[in-house]
Amino acid sequence: MFNKFKNKTIIITGHTGFKGSWLTLWLKLLGAKIIGISHNLPSKPSHFQKLRLKNKIIDIKIDIRNLKKLKKIFKIYQPDFVFHLAAQSLVKKSYINPVDTITTNTIGTMNVLESLKQINKKFAAVIITSDKSYKNLEIKRGYHENDLLGGKDPYSASKGAAEILIQSFISSYFEKNNKSNIGIARAGNVIGGGDWSEDRLIPDCVKSWSANKKVIIRNPKSTRPWQHVLEAIRGYLTLAEFLYKNPKLHGEPFNFGPNHKQNKDVITLVKEMKKYWKSISWSEKKDYYEPYESKLLKLDSSKAKKKLKWVPILSFEDTIKQTTIWYKSFYDKKNNIYELSKKQIKDYIKKIKKN
Secondary structure (H helix, E strand, O other), X not given: OOHHHOOOEEEEEOOOOHHHHHHHHHHXXXXXXXXXXXXXXXXXXXXXXXXXXXXXXXXXXXXXXXXXXHHHHHHHHOOOEEEEOOOOOOHHHHHHOHHHHHHHHHHHHXXXXXXXXXXXXXXXXXXXXXXXXXXXXXXOOOEOOOOOEOOOXXXXXXXXXXXXXXXHHHXXXXXXXXXXXXXXXXEOEEEOOOOOOOOOHHHXXXXXXXXXXXXXXOOOOOEEXXXXXXXXXXXXXXXXXXXXXXXXXXXXXXXXXXXXXXXXXXXXXXXHHHOOOOOOOEEEOOOOOOOOOOOOOOEOOHHHHHHHOOOOOOOHXXXXXXXXXXXXXXXXXXXXXXXXXXXHHHHHHHHHHHO
């Protein structure tokens, strides 16, 4: 599976982040040569650091807003594949520092697109944006790829603006041919082991539970389309592989979201986690003073199913089980994190083959 990546040179921006570290590990297991570009470790603890990947890849620390340095890296390494994940990815943080959010997510994406011009051979690039790129109209059917883009909060606006830039660069500089194939990936509410981002439900919960503290669930009835990180990563890999061999997909966006049955409220998720972490506890409290954040964001992934043969395979229960077991193992110090993460990827691949 994904044999196309073996011995290929791959640039990953944001490789030290939550999704980036899982993507880096998976591609490393596939035998790829990886050049990781990241400004820093975005969280403590860090999944990337715990995996000890630094010495197994080419690890480059630069800010993607530095166009001169970024272009130089692309020119030197001439990648076969590019995955752009580097971003300021937190809605609440975007309210505190909108300038950093917009320059990283919008200008940073433009710099990656500029850097792709330095590649003088065939390549496929997947630019990862967000489900929050869509103008949120609380659509119950799930957003389609041709729905309106927008964003009320600075984070969503930065991602919507990046999407417009991507399409303008594709039209202006990357004509349809067999050489440069660029695709856009939009994923839903991704969870899984190794995420320690600030102001996110599961990281906040596990940090408290690891210290035997009770968690305050502020919005227990808020609903999200929970999706395991490996489902989204498989979407990115699938899109990259299809782009490399099929230039007809050049310039197209794809949604990678969970089944609509995955839409569960927060309290249901926490109760499901308790099945695998018996000692956890919580209390409920409605919070009326949080800054605006989209409450209903469902993606319709019919296009990915039709054109890429990609469908989500993990149930809500499987997603929560894998996530909880990962964190509990980490805090219990029962498993080597590299081996634990590798095992979850291999177990997931087995499930794919069965399906």
